[in-house]
Amino acid sequence: MGMTYAIVAQAVGKRYSRYHNNRPRTMMEAALAGYRRMRPIEQFWALRQVGFAVRPGQMLGVIGHNGAGKSTLLQILSGVVCPDEGRVQVHGRMGALLDLGASFHPDLTGRENVFVSAIVSGLTHREVQQRFDQIVEFAELSAFIDNPVRTYSTGMQMRLAFAVAIHNDPDILLVDEFLSVGDVAFQSKCLTRIGELKSQGCAVVLISHNVEQMQQLCDQALWLEDGRVREYGDPNPIASQFMALMSTQNATQAFHDYSRQVEVRTVRLWDRHGHPMTEICSGDPITIELEYCAHQPMQNVIFSISISDQAGQIYFNTNTATPGLTIPLDRGNGQIKLHLDRLDLRGGSYYANAGIFAEDWSTTYDYHWHTYPFQIQWTPNEQTLLYPPRSWEIRTSDSIVNVELT
């Protein structure tokens, strides 16, 4: 393995053990309980067969649900936790934005804490002295640097911690969801600084819940699911797949939580002739009918209808509260129809979604998401999302040409 990579992970696995609930925690108990209880009752792999490589100057974004193993992976890369199988090779000085500010001591001044935590992060005393002014300036704390850290706000502590962590000239930077700290201006400053480090050849591994941000910043993406690699490669397709999965999962998870005083029985789609519809042309009218069943009388409810694509992007969304409709319901079934004169979306697969809400939106009675598919046909070879009625008007010196298109 050459030095062309800053980080190489090959078939990395980490196994954790669950112990007996009353595993002895003291020598006295161990003596009484014997060796049997010391052994784990169950083992599970927090990570398995995870492999990737990051070159200097590249950024790898790690996405995945909570518990997918993202933080474990970062701990393994940082060397704090040892992998149980596979191989991790890391070249260069390590910088980490994990546990920001945890090593600060409240009774020490900002200045003293900068020295302690910068030296702990790998700089010599002389190197800290050289960078000290830069660090304080970056943190925007010059006026407070000789006050005890306990007098700092959380934001100030985070700024100082970040400034220290980012100034040890790392060859490898591990970032765990840091952008949840600090104000927006400081966050963008941090991103700029990370970008600088990257252009100087620092390899960055970033955990992010913000998929769009990962898409913008990263050269590669790693999608972890239950400790395995689900996708690894170009961030753009991975990000859209991940977002699509997130939205459908959110919808199905939430499905069971609805109170169901009023239910969506079904949703039907009609074309211009009143026939059931599964496919229309771009620009055709469409009628969306929602059949509901009220299990108890209601003073007022809100019906909501939306159209989204497979990735979960909502293109159209409307509800009965916007025109100020009051819709009292008696017990029993009923229908409500939404007529759209045109649907000018470009071709593709879409879903009609329908929901019923309390009049103050506080309760979702029922919601059907990605249940009713339909197609829109498409012919023009144009990169567009919308295709409304349009006309061109062309004026030359001697004539006016109007071209109307439908």
Add this chain to the structure above:
Amino acid sequence: MYLHTPHSAFFQKRQLIYYRDLIRELVVRDLKLLYKRSMLGVAWTLINPLLQLAVFAFVFQSILRVNVPQYASFAFSGLLVWNWTQSSLFQATGLITSNRALIRQPGFPIAVLPIVIVITGLIHFLLALPVLLMFLVWDGASLNLNFLFLPLLLLLQSLLTIGFAYPLAALNVVFRDTQHTLGVILQLMFYLLPIFYTLEQVPDTLRGVYQLNPMVALLEAYRAILIRGVNPNGFALLMLVLVIAGLLPIGYRIFKRQSQRFVEEI
């Protein structure tokens, strides 16, 4: 397997400077915190042995009438030496739980923590040394060139303490009552060491057992050079060096091996 190659060209030399700076910074931090937390600060490190000394002097000279010449110097030297080892071992045993942030820092050499604790204790010892010297002068102890053995003894005691600290810190990760148990053992050890009585007062049959304790060799050596102004017992010191040479690498290995699990356990 985890391989980390920090590829700086001046790696070796820089790394040595780094370890020096790191240890110094952490020691200074501990001392600063001690100063800041109390008005008396470092004076506390003196008050404790002085109060102990006052009680011993009263009990063993006025009530029990133990006949030990230069008793103040004798007992005070013993107290300083033992307090250093005792407090260092106790703190080092709990280091995993009291230094979570440092242990989670990538690339942080956890093995320096026991060294930091022992060096902090050494500095307290050195701060108390002038008071001990006053007692020595007052008691008319024969201070001479043998005093120059002091750095050697301080080094040996540091290494011995670190050698015990490593396995104890590792054990405390598995069994959380290690520190409490150790506290009791150390307290009992205080009475089983010739701190406020002399080795000669120990019955002949038990003296051999006493001498198996490496701390006894250290205490005797300190008193030889400080109070009696004679060479320390060369054989005892050689045995001590051998004990350290065996203990330190084994203790370090245990610590190193266990340290991979520290983050998972805390």
